[in-house]
Amino acid sequence: xxxxxxxxxxxxxxxxxxxxxxxxxxPAATAALxxxxxxxxxxxTTNAAAGSSSSTRQFSTTSAMLKRHRGPTIDRRITMIRxxxxxxxxxRPLRFSRTRFLRHWTIHRAWHLYRAQQxxxxxxxxxxxxxxMRAACEELRTGAGDGGKLFRKSMIKTGVFRDLFPIEYARLxxxxxxxxxxxxxxxxR
Amino acid sequence: xxxxxxxxxxLLQCLQKTYTKGLPGLQLQSTRAxxxxxxxxxxxxxxxxxxxxxxxxxxxxxxxxRLERKxxxxxxxxxxxxxxxxxxxxxLNIPFEQLPYQCFQEARxxxxxxxxxxxxxxxxxxxxxxxxxxxxxxxxxxxxxxKSKLRAMELHLEHLKIQADxxxxxxxxxxxxxxGDMSKPIYRYLADRKWREYRRKILVQRIxxxxxxxxxxxxxxPILDTKLYFARRQIQPGEFVDSKASFEAPKLDVQxxxxxxxxxxxxxxxxxxxxxxxxxxxFNMHYMAVNVPISAINTKVDLAQLSTESxxxxxxxxxxxxxxxxxxxxxxxxxxxxxxxxxxxxxxxxQETTRENxxxxxxxxxxxxxxxxxxxxxxxxxxxxxxxxxxxxxxDAEIELRRKRDEKLPYKRRNTARMRG
Amino acid sequence: xxxxxxxxxxTRSLSRALVPSARPxxxxxxxxxxxxxxxxxxxxxLSELESTSISSTSTAEDVVKSYDPVSKAxxxxxxxxxxxxxxxxxxxxxxxxxxxxxxxxxxxxxxLYVPGPFxxxxxxxxxxxxxxxxxxxxxxxxxxxxxxPPVKAPRLRDWDDTSxxxxxxxxxxxxxxxxxxxxxxxxxxxxxxxxxxITIHSYVNMATENSSWLHAAGIAVQAISNVRVQTYKSKTGxxxxxxxPGRGTVACxxxxxxxxxxxxxxKLVDIVLPRIKDWQGIKGSSGDSSGNITFGxxxxxxxxxxxxxxxxxxxxxxxxxxxxITIHTSARTDKDARLLLSAxxxxxxxKIVD
Numbered sequence: 001x002x003x004x005x006x007x008x009x010x011x012x013x014x015x016x017x018x019x020x021x022x023x024x025x026x027p028a029a030t031a032a033l034x035x036x037x038x039x040x041x042x043x044x045t046t047n048a049a050a051g052s053s054s055s056t057r058q059f060s061t062t063s064a065m066l067k068r069h070r071g072p073t074i075d076r077r078i079t080m081i082r083x084x085x086x087x088x089x090x091x092r093p094l095r096f097s098r099t100r101f102l103r104h105w106t107i108h109r110a111w112h113l114y115r116a117q118q119x120x121x122x123x124x125x126x127x128x129x130x131x132x133m134r135a136a137c138e139e140l141r142t143g144a145g146d147g148g149k150l151f152r153k154s155m156i157k158t159g160v161f162r163d164l165f166p167i168e169y170a171r172l173x174x175x176x177x178x179x180x181x182x183x184x185x186x187x188x189r
Numbered sequence: 190x191x192x193x194x195x196x197x198x199x200l201l202q203c204l205q206k207t208y209t210k211g212l213p214g215l216q217l218q219s220t221r222a223x224x225x226x227x228x229x230x231x232x233x234x235x236x237x238x239x240x241x242x243x244x245x246x247x248x249x250x251x252x253x254x255r256l257e258r259k260x261x262x263x264x265x266x267x268x269x270x271x272x273x274x275x276x277x278x279x280x281l282n283i284p285f286e287q288l289p290y291q292c293f294q295e296a297r298x299x300x301x302x303x304x305x306x307x308x309x310x311x312x313x314x315x316x317x318x319x320x321x322x323x324x325x326x327x328x329x330x331x332x333x334x335x336k337s338k339l340r341a342m343e344l345h346l347e348h349l350k351i352q353a354d355x356x357x358x359x360x361x362x363x364x365x366x367x368x369g370d371m372s373k374p375i376y377r378y379l380a381d382r383k384w385r386e387y388r389r390k391i392l393v394q395r396i397x398x399x400x401x402x403x404x405x406x407x408x409x410x411p412i413l414d415t416k417l418y419f420a421r422r423q424i425q426p427g428e429f430v431d432s433k434a435s436f437e438a439p440k441l442d443v444q445x446x447x448x449x450x451x452x453x454x455x456x457x458x459x460x461x462x463x464x465x466x467x468x469x470x471x472f473n474m475h476y477m478a479v480n481v482p483i484s485a486i487n488t489k490v491d492l493a494q495l496s497t498e499s500x501x502x503x504x505x506x507x508x509x510x511x512x513x514x515x516x517x518x519x520x521x522x523x524x525x526x527x528x529x530x531x532x533x534x535x536x537x538x539x540q541e542t543t544r545e546n547x548x549x550x551x552x553x554x555x556x557x558x559x560x561x562x563x564x565x566x567x568x569x570x571x572x573x574x575x576x577x578x579x580x581x582x583x584x585d586a587e588i589e590l591r592r593k594r595d596e597k598l599p600y601k602r603r604n605t606a607r608m609r610g
Numbered sequence: 611x612x613x614x615x616x617x618x619x620x621t622r623s624l625s626r627a628l629v630p631s632a633r634p635x636x637x638x639x640x641x642x643x644x645x646x647x648x649x650x651x652x653x654x655x656l657s658e659l660e661s662t663s664i665s666s667t668s669t670a671e672d673v674v675k676s677y678d679p680v681s682k683a684x685x686x687x688x689x690x691x692x693x694x695x696x697x698x699x700x701x702x703x704x705x706x707x708x709x710x711x712x713x714x715x716x717x718x719x720x721x722l723y724v725p726g727p728f729x730x731x732x733x734x735x736x737x738x739x740x741x742x743x744x745x746x747x748x749x750x751x752x753x754x755x756x757x758x759p760p761v762k763a764p765r766l767r768d769w770d771d772t773s774x775x776x777x778x779x780x781x782x783x784x785x786x787x788x789x790x791x792x793x794x795x796x797x798x799x800x801x802x803x804x805x806x807x808i809t810i811h812s813y814v815n816m817a818t819e820n821s822s823w824l825h826a827a828g829i830a831v832q833a834i835s836n837v838r839v840q841t842y843k844s845k846t847g848x849x850x851x852x853x854x855p856g857r858g859t860v861a862c863x864x865x866x867x868x869x870x871x872x873x874x875x876x877k878l879v880d881i882v883l884p885r886i887k888d889w890q891g892i893k894g895s896s897g898d899s900s901g902n903i904t905f906g907x908x909x910x911x912x913x914x915x916x917x918x919x920x921x922x923x924x925x926x927x928x929x930x931x932x933x934x935i936t937i938h939t940s941a942r943t944d945k946d947a948r949l950l951l952s953a954x955x956x957x958x959x960x961k962i963v964d
Contacts, residue, residue, distance in 0.1 A: 074822070075822070075926055077923075077924055077925065077926055078822040078825065078826065078926065078929075080924070081822075081825050081826055081829045081924075081925075082822070082825050084829065085825055085828060085829050085832075093698070093699050093718070093719050093720060093721050093723065094718040094719060094723065095696060095719065096718055096719070098362075099285060099288070101718065101719075102285065102358045102361065102362060103288065103290060103293045103358070104718055105358060105361065106293060106296050106297065106300065106356075106358045107292055107293060107296040108716060109296075109300065109356045110295075110296030110297070110299040110300050110356070111296070113299060113300065113303055113356065114299055122738060122742075123799070125743075126742060126743060126746060126799040126802070127799045129743055129746065129747075129799070130746060130750070130798055130799045133746075133747065133750050134752065137750070137752040138752070138754070138755070141752070141754065151752070155751065155752060157749070157751070160748055160749070160949070161945040161948070161949065161962070161964075162962060164948060164949055164952035164953075164958060165744075165949070165952040165953045167952075167955070167957055169953065170879075170952060170953055170954055170955035170956075171955065172732045172733060172736050172876060172879060172880060172954070172955060173732060173735055173736045173739065173740070174732070252691075270693055270694040271691045272690050272691045272692060272693045272694070273693075275690050275691060276690055279682075281673070281676075281677065283669070283673060283677070287668070287669040287673070288669075288677075289669045289673060289674040289677045294668075294669070308656065308659075311652065311655050311656065312652040312655075312656070315651070315652040315655050316652065346655065350655065350658060350659060353659055354659055354660045357660060359660075360660050363660075372658075373658055373659070373660060374658055375659070375660055386711070387709075387711065390706055390707055391707060394707060
């Protein structure tokens with residue numbers, strides 16, 4: 001039989017109203033559990049009534065006065081939201097051994113280097129596109145032989161900011177749309 | 190191991206020059222002192238293969254307290270933590286770069302590819318520089334243009350050298366273990382970064398908070414990591430130093446973070462000598478030496494041992510503070526000499542005759558110096574100060590300075606009618 | 611024994627050796643550390659690099675097979691002895707001069723360390739592969755070589771010196787208003803607009819009566835954004851709701867950057883917005899005229915987020931908050947920002963106002 005609980009476990013149990021023990025235990029342990037359970041356990045109430053009633057009272061969540069007056073009942077979901085919102089336990093800082101830290105550091109540096117190379121490649125690609133566009137427009141302006149009419153038409157930007165992109169264009173990319181939309185043969189195995 | 194040998198080469202040359210006899214086995218031993226632990230362990234293992242472990246325990250593997258104590262009695266301290274030693278006992282001893290972790294190996298490949306690229310950049314940049322140098326001034330477009338171009342290319346080359354090595358985990362490990370070879374740009378760069386992270390901030394805070402910077406020199410941007418030792422004890426910047434300890438000249442550890450060598454002038458100035466007639470404070474030069482060579486690998490400067498014929502203008506005068514006088518800020522300034530050209534020692538010796546009221550600012554303008562390093566310690570009256578004063582023959586040793594009582598202003602009745610509320 | 615003796619021997623001899631002789635004997639130093647780079651060859655440069663680099667030898671096959679640290683650690687009869695002191699990041703930052711300094715956030719021992727990234731968000735991929743070059747093409751304005759744009763008058767005007775009091779006065783504001791708007795540069799390959807950050811802000815007017823409203827709103831925002839929320843007090847009073855400025859905490863806000871932001875945007879565009887009934891899009895007049903677009907979501911729309919939808923029962927239904935979502939882009943004007951958002955799947959409706 002388990003008699004001691006970690007404070008985290010106990011507070012979790014308190015929030016979810018899980019009775020910590022179903023068996024009759026020693027009076028001291030039951031009194032302690034009664035604090036956690038808020039007198040929901042019948043054993044603990046009887047024990048507390050027999051023993052130190054006042055000490056149990058002041059720790060219980062529903063006191064006799066409240067019960068009588070029918071005060072505002074708090075939604076259990078709110079209690080749980082509050083519990084998780086204010087939970088103090090955050091992940092501890094990691095502890096690595098020397099070589100493990102160095103390995104981690106190597107990977108970290110390599111990853112950043114790789115990302116920088118990718119960014120740089122993307123930037124260079126955009127720059128190349130821009131210069132190609134510039135050369136093409138210059139050719140259209142001077143070498144098309146229509147006095148630059150086509151070029152002037154292509155430079156009209158009025159619709160761009162008014163019509164924006166069509167919504168059909170704006171679809172976040174996936175690996176590719178499947179040939180048929182649904183796999184009807186799939187069954188759970 | 191090639192770099193270790195290269196690092197120790199100048200050291201050995203010096204040793205051979207000064208002490209040719211009496212050190213027969215020094216070359217071998219000193220090279221070994223630079224080695225890493227792994228190699229030392231291999232040697233030990235080959236030596237003692239015949240003996241059982243408990244007879245000749247290995248300092249890298251010993252784990253039982255009894256054997257550790259035995260080793261300590263022999264004067265060998267075990268290497269690393271006990272946890273590390275126990276873990277090493279049954280490890281495969283795979284070298285760090287070959288550890289079979291997939292992500293790590295992939296990362297290594299990326300880093301290696303990058304390093305290859307950087308090496309190619311370095312070679313091409315060096316070729317570019319030599320091509321530019323081969324050009325005449327007219328071809329390069331003028332003296333100034335060529336100079337600035339060369340300067341920029343040199344800087345870029347230095348940057349590339351650092352970038353080639355900065356992603357190497359073993360470089361990081363060696364630097365953290367203090368085994369970095371300061372003749373290499375990467376370790377100088379790492380050391381500079383570490384110094385600027387904390388120690389330089391402290392130094393700058395002390396010299397600005399205690400007003401060394403406007404009082405002694407008008408401006409100082411420290412680029413040298415300076416450590417000061419009195420009788421082997423390191424002094425923190427701005428610490429109070431016992432007068433008995435500061436009787437002897439201090440030793441300096443001046444770490445430079447640039448390549449090459451510099452000639453510096455070292456001056457210790459006390460701007461807080463009380464002057465009763467003037468009702469103010471005077472300056473006093475406690476030490477001055479010129480033409481002191483420092484470089485990234487030659488860091489130790491013993492102020493007592495510099496040569497009196499060619500370097501020391503004023504030998505060390507122990508700092509004194511009369512009883513009742515406020516604390517004295519002994520500020521040590523390291524000046525860079527222009528273009529690292531040696532100053533004329535005899536002329537300076539002839540010109541600077543008195544220590545009293547010789548200002549650091551005067552030196553700066555007279556000899557075209559530039560402050561590149563600073564340090565500060567303080568002195569006040571303590572128990573041994575009287576003996577120090579007697580020993581150096583300080584004239585006013587018995588005098589105790591008293592702060593003058595401020596004269597009270599004449600009492601005047603307040604005109605309460607004028608005050609409201 | 612031999613090792614220690616040699617080192618002691620070395621230190622003693624070194625201390626003697628480092629005593630300089632009468633002349634400043636620096637010849638032997640000078641040769642190794644010289645500043646004169648003019649007579650250098652590339653091999654000299656390469657020799658300055660660290661030679662014990664991560665070598666390119668690969669691991670042997672059998673070593674890879676036999677290497678299993680986990681089972682080795684499990685198979686150990688006794689635990690390893692405790693480790694020595696390890697660095698521990700301070701809980702609170704005590705200034706730059708304190709000796710106990712926290713490591714940079716990229717260090718795993720830092721308290722701010724966040725592992726990852728573990729994913730390549732689709733929004734990022736779409737932007738990189740398609741959207742960026744399309745916007746670049748769409749907004750390309752050709753200037754012939756040698757073209758110089760006409761010089762514009764300075765936006766801050768001088769005072770005409772009609773009054774002696776104009777002397778030393780600050781410059782006059784721009785024409786037509788006091789606000790100095792951001793300048794728009796022509797879009798080229800360097801400044802294609804992209805998402806910078808997203809702010810989710812939720813004002814809960816019932817929070818003055820009962821804090822549970824704010825708590826529920828906070829945890830809902832936290833759930834959809836994956837970011838810890840900040841709470842704020844009201845700056846202005848609303849008598850109808852009984853809100854007094856600076857009194858009660860009435861709002862919560864989450865700021866999303868990087869991976870969190872991109873995933874949130876993807877969820878918004880793919881899952882939430884298409885399922886809102888009769889939603890026309892973002893209003894065309896939205897925006898703060900410096901490239902940040904704001905729109906609001908009703909509580910029913912917030913409930914459509916998959917994180918809330920999967921355990922909808924755990925939130926009191928009337929307490930699920932509505933929120934304002936501000937999308938900060940790197941565009942300098944609203945029209946560029948709108949173009950970017952429409953390329954990423956945000957519809958706009960109504961009259962477009964710039």
